[in-house]
Amino acid sequence: MKNLVVIMMISLAFAGAVNAANLSPVKNTAGYVTLKDSIIRKRIFMAEFPARNVSSVDVREITFKPKQKTGRHLHPIPVMGYIVSGTVLFEAEGQSARVLHAGDAFYEPANTPIAHFDNQSDTEPLKFVAYYLLNGEKELIKMLPEKSGK
Structure with a gap:
């Protein structure tokens, strides 16, 4: 329920x-x-995720500078989001990279390495809203070392 x-x-x-x-x-x-x-x-988007109790949702508006990159990371919790403005290169490891535009939504499964979440513009900022589905967790993101050989 x-x-x-x-x-x-x-x-x-x-x-x-x-x-x-x-x-x-x-x-x-x-x-x-x-x-x-x-x-x-x-x-605009539908994501299915494993059964999970959710005690709270942390909603954040996040802005990247032109060409800013997140770096390789994962979230210990599921994250859903919506691109407000700009263009982002999004790639969860093991999946094809795709470019998301304003109006597109995304899903980052819990504990899945994200290879790219990068602002694609040389001149425009990227703005998105992220919904962190929490069940008592405090950590929202964990940075990972870059893979060698890339």
Whole structure:
């Protein structure tokens, strides 16, 4: 039950503020949910993760300077996020690298090394919102040594 509540809270955070008077769905087609008064909820991302109790969600707005890189890292907890502005090279180890743009969402599974989370612009900052799904943990990120031979 806790997980369902947390997932609902995260979904609402991604979709924006909810007007309590407009919660009854009118139409549901192709990933869109239209509510009274033409409020539209479009799914932009869906991530499944192993069963986990979540006691709190730490939401952070993070800004990178042009060409700034995170460095190889992992999170001991699942992290979901949303690109507000800019372009990022995102690569979880073992997966293909992909470029994310404003409006795209991402998921970093717990304890999965992230090879790249790098601002791709030479001139523009990158801004994103990260949702850390916590169950009493205090550490949000652990930096890892760079792999040799790259």
